Amino acid sequence: MRILSGIQSSGNLHLGNYFGAIRQFVELQHEGESLYFIADLHALTTVKDPETLRNSVLETALAFLSLGLDPVHAILFRQSDVPEILELYWILGTVVPVSNLERATSFKDKISRGLSPDFGLFAYPVLMAADILLYGSDLVPVGRDQNQHVEFARDWATKFNLTYVPGYDPADPEGTAGHPAGILKLPAARIQESTAVVLGIDGQKMSKSYGNAIDLFASDSEIKKRIMSIKTDSTPIEAPKPTENSALYQLLKLLVPEPEFAQIDRSWKAGGTGYGEYKKQLLNFFHAQFDPARKKRQELLENRGEVERVLRYGAERARQIAEPIINEVRRATGLRL
Numbered sequence: 001m002r003i004l005s006g007i008q009s010s011g012n013l014h015l016g017n018y019f020g021a022i023r024q025f026v027e028l029q030h031e032g033e034s035l036y037f038i039a040d041l042h043a044l045t046t047v048k049d050p051e052t053l054r055n056s057v058l059e060t061a062l063a064f065l066s067l068g069l070d071p072v073h074a075i076l077f078r079q080s081d082v083p084e085i086l087e088l089y090w091i092l093g094t095v096v097p098v099s100n101l102e103r104a105t106s107f108k109d110k111i112s113r114g115l116s117p118d119f120g121l122f123a124y125p126v127l128m129a130a131d132i133l134l135y136g137s138d139l140v141p142v143g144r145d146q147n148q149h150v151e152f153a154r155d156w157a158t159k160f161n162l163t164y165v166p167g168y169d170p171a172d173p174e175g176t177a178g179h180p181a182g183i184l185k186l187p188a189a190r191i192q193e194s195t196a197v198v199l200g201i202d203g204q205k206m207s208k209s210y211g212n213a214i215d216l217f218a219s220d221s222e223i224k225k226r227i228m229s230i231k232t233d234s235t236p237i238e239a240p241k242p243t244e245n246s247a248l249y250q251l252l253k254l255l256v257p258e259p260e261f262a263q264i265d266r267s268w269k270a271g272g273t274g275y276g277e278y279k280k281q282l283l284n285f286f287h288a289q290f291d292p293a294r295k296k297r298q299e300l301l302e303n304r305g306e307v308e309r310v311l312r313y314g315a316e317r318a319r320q321i322a323e324p325i326i327n328e329v330r331r332a333t334g335l336r337l
Contacts, residue, residue, distance in 0.1 A: 001032030002321075004137035004187070006079065008039045013063045014213035016198040016206035019254055022067050024141055029074040035135055035318055036064065037079045038311075041086075041127060045120045061307050063216065066297035075321075077314030079131065084319065084326045089123075089130040091329060095159045096126055105148055129153035133184045134322045141190045150189035157184035164332040183328045198254065199247035201230045214251075216290055217297055227283045228276075237274040248278055255285045 007021055025036055038060045040053060047053045057078060064076055079085060101107065104125050111117050125148075132140055132153045140150050161168045161182035168180055175181030197205045200212025207213060214226045230248045235241050243249045252264055264281065267273050300307055330336040 001138045002136060003028050003032050003034040003139045003141065004036075004132055004135055005141050006037040006039045006042075006131060007060060008042050012059055012208070012215045012217060014206060014208065014215050015251070015254070016200070016213065017063075018067065018216060019198050020143065021141075022063065022069075025064070025074075026068040028141060029070060032139070034074040035137075035321070036069065036074055036076050037082075037131065037318070038064075038077070039079050039131070041079045042124065045118070045124060046115065058304070058307065059217075061311060062297050062300050065300055065307065065310065066293040067216075068293075071310045071314060075314045075317045076310060077318045078311050081311065081315035082134070082318050082322060084322045085127070085130055085134055088134050088326060088329060089127050091333060091335075092130050092133070092156055092160060093123065093126045095163055096129075096156055100152060100155070101125060104152075105145075125149055125152050126156075129156050132187050133157055134325060135318065136185045136321070136325055137187045138185070139190055140187050144191050147189050147191060150187060154186045157182065157186050160184050160329075164329075183325070183332055199245075199250050201226055201247060203231050203245060203247045214286075217294055223286065224283055227286065228279050230279060230282075232275040235275075238271050240271040241268045241275070243268065248275060248282065252278065252282055252285070255282060255289055260285075 005021070005025060007017070013022070025034070028034055038057050040057050043053060043056065047056065061076065061078075065071065069076060101122055106124065107117075107122060110121060115121060128149045129152055132150065133156075140153075142150060158170050158173070161173070161184055162170065165180050165182055168182055169177075171177075172179040173182050173186050200206035200210060201214065202210070202212040204210055204212055214223065218226070230251070232246070232248055233242065241249070249268060253261055256264060264278070268278070327336070
């Protein structure tokens with residue numbers, strides 16, 4: 001089974017990124033052949049400063065490697081280091097209906113938040129589909145809000161195969177019933193329902209753009225400042241604390257091992273302990289979970305050449321997987337003999 005996913009290089013990663021994506025990536029690397037790319041081409045739709053983009057790619061690579069991604073088992077690479085992705089992006093775009101792009105929820109959402117409606121943003125789903133299809137991906141782990149991109153990839157792979165594979169039958173995409181198999185494989189999405197919205201320090205969804213995130217690799221003083229400033233209500237110390245919509249309670253549930261959390265949960269619901277004490281406990285559990293990764297990140301930061309080597313090696317491996325697929329695409333379309 002070949003697993004493919006990516007994360008946009010948009011700056012320092014926070015707890016929401018970890019619990020929403022990276023933790024799952026680390027676990028999935030043992031389930032099959034895993035490819036994880038840092039989406040620097042996608043990032044160009046919002047990041048216009050070259051130094052910022054380069055630093056963001058570095059930070060994302062450091063986070064992956066520090067948090068447990070093994071570059072021997074998994075393939076970690078920079079999206080732009082695989083030129084075939086842009087070739088498939090264009091070829092795929094010649095069969096993509098404009099009406100599909102007009103109903104893309106990600107485009108509508110980003111426009112509503114004030115982003116410029118340029119071509120890159122409009123055609124973003126085509127590049128994402130090319131990312132998925134270039135490597136013959138079987139499984140694409142995504143959040144529910146990203147599932148439409150996988151559906152688009154399946155639809156456009158089918159349209160490409162119908163256009164360029166004589167006798168292709170969408171009801172038999174793998175050719176197991178005697179029809180020609182498609183050149184582009186239809187991927188399946190894996191929706192991780194358990195990654196509910198991680199709340200930030202203000203009680204909203206944790207996001208860099210909201211300024212409410214707890215960065216994984218911030219300084220000790222900054223982490224303490226962020227955790228101690230988590231928004232709470234005015235419930236008295238002696239009273240039971242509400243759990244619904246409580247960022248502090250949710251973060252404790254995410255970070256504290258189950259046996260210890262059971263004790264915290266009982267204490268929380270019984271009353272007698274103030275929010276300040278729970279914040280101190282959260283800070284301790286944060287360091288217990290992430291300090292090994294924080295230490296490893298510092299070691300990698302002092303050896304950036306090794307990080308670059310990992311990304312280059314990952315791109316070479318990714319291109320080896322992509323080569324037979326893009327060659328078939330070229331021959332089918334008439335670009336090559």
